Amino acid sequence: MQEKVKYLIIGQGLTGTWLSYFLHKQGISFKIINDPQTVSATSVASGVINPVTGRRIVQTWMIDILLPFAIDAYKEFQENISVAIIKKAPILSIHPSLQMKVSFDYRLTHDNVYLKENDTSSLEQYFNAPFGSGEIDQCFWIDLIQFLKTGQQKISNHFIEAYFDVSDMTLNEQGVQWKNIIAEKIIFCDGLNTMNNPYFKALPFVPNKGEALIVKIKGLAPTNIYKTNITIVPWQDDLFWVGSSYEWSYSDTLPSKSFKEKMVAALDAVLKIPYEIVDHFVGIRPANTERRPFVGLHPQYPQLGICNGMGTKGCSLAPYFAKQLIDHIEHGKHIEAEADIKRFTSILSA
Numbered sequence: 001m002q003e004k005v006k007y008l009i010i011g012q013g014l015t016g017t018w019l020s021y022f023l024h025k026q027g028i029s030f031k032i033i034n035d036p037q038t039v040s041a042t043s044v045a046s047g048v049i050n051p052v053t054g055r056r057i058v059q060t061w062m063i064d065i066l067l068p069f070a071i072d073a074y075k076e077f078q079e080n081i082s083v084a085i086i087k088k089a090p091i092l093s094i095h096p097s098l099q100m101k102v103s104f105d106y107r108l109t110h111d112n113v114y115l116k117e118n119d120t121s122s123l124e125q126y127f128n129a130p131f132g133s134g135e136i137d138q139c140f141w142i143d144l145i146q147f148l149k150t151g152q153q154k155i156s157n158h159f160i161e162a163y164f165d166v167s168d169m170t171l172n173e174q175g176v177q178w179k180n181i182i183a184e185k186i187i188f189c190d191g192l193n194t195m196n197n198p199y200f201k202a203l204p205f206v207p208n209k210g211e212a213l214i215v216k217i218k219g220l221a222p223t224n225i226y227k228t229n230i231t232i233v234p235w236q237d238d239l240f241w242v243g244s245s246y247e248w249s250y251s252d253t254l255p256s257k258s259f260k261e262k263m264v265a266a267l268d269a270v271l272k273i274p275y276e277i278v279d280h281f282v283g284i285r286p287a288n289t290e291r292r293p294f295v296g297l298h299p300q301y302p303q304l305g306i307c308n309g310m311g312t313k314g315c316s317l318a319p320y321f322a323k324q325l326i327d328h329i330e331h332g333k334h335i336e337a338e339a340d341i342k343r344f345t346s347i348l349s350a
Ligand SMILES: Cc1cc2nc3c(=O)[nH]c(=O)nc-3n(C[C@H](O)[C@H](O)[C@H](O)COP(=O)(O)OP(=O)(O)OC[C@H]3O[C@@H](n4cnc5c(N)ncnc54)[C@H](O)[C@@H]3O)c2cc1C
Pocket: 010, 011, 012, 013, 014, 015, 016, 033, 034, 035, 036, 037, 038, 039, 040, 041, 042, 043, 044, 045, 046, 047, 048, 049, 162, 163, 164, 165, 189, 190, 191, 192, 193, 209, 210, 211, 212, 243, 244, 282, 283, 284, 285, 286, 307, 308, 309, 310, 311, 312, 313, 314, 315, 316
């Protein structure tokens, strides 16, 4: 028997989960397809929202708008599932060099909203911190494992576990058909898999490999994120996520010996207390040359939409842009120009 819905969403990572959350909230019909065997960046990400970036410690793109939106959205999500998924976790920045200390201190006194001084003596029991430390306020940790799990439970009546093959989809004037489902719009939130999609593969994706270790560190307070030339993020109980690498060029997607050795050297240099490595995993970030999301409807096939390209900042970008896409389709609202796929009209129409 055929089933009609307004939306068919492909992929239940950060982006697909937010899209389904907002559709569910507005009572709009949808189905969401996810294949647990395909690569998911969300399932290995550390889940940090950090409002500043880079060696110059500047504010990230649109953070003044994205951050309050994301905090409200995750808190609302959390209230709906009665499981804690968002936690305020200031980053204690342990300066890895004199140059980074100078950079932090400069930013502290210039155009700074998010930086604070920090009393390094409170860290000295756990860390070697010869160049001192500072604090980045308004940082949050999202429990992405719980987010994906509870997000799926919440919409279980709409969820289909399957691999979606674009060649099984047919387009018509009313929308799309996939197996027994007829939808007005199909929205691709399938991360890097979109690179194989004939309708969207011209978008300038540049996959980025990132590795991380899960490390047991007994006694370290899980109330903060610790950042030096590596990032140490509270994970569960006395486990911490430690990473990461950013590789634009790589020959395989396996955990590497060289990454592990690099992390061990960095942990040995910075930590004063014992640790034990318990896991090592890899993810591929759906990044792109512009470092801006891909949001909107296909210029030639308006039945096809995309919400993707979240790169290294999915936790803060995904809720905001999932909502923008729905508001655009349902109410004709504007999509942020730098994120709108209209900017690729010529290559998508070629
Ligand atoms: C090591 C690492 C650390 C990171 N740390 C952070 C961080 O601290 N903060 C932050 O904001 N971001 C971080 N990121 C980036 C973040 O993970 C991504 O921006 C975000 O997860 C992208 O979400 P997505 O839903 O667009 O894609 P994905 O999470 O990749 O989701 C795509 C989904 O689609 C499904 N799928 C794909 N193809 C198909 C198909 N054909 N049929 C059915 N299902 C399919 C996949 O199974 C998956 O569930 C990190 C990434 C990595 C790799």
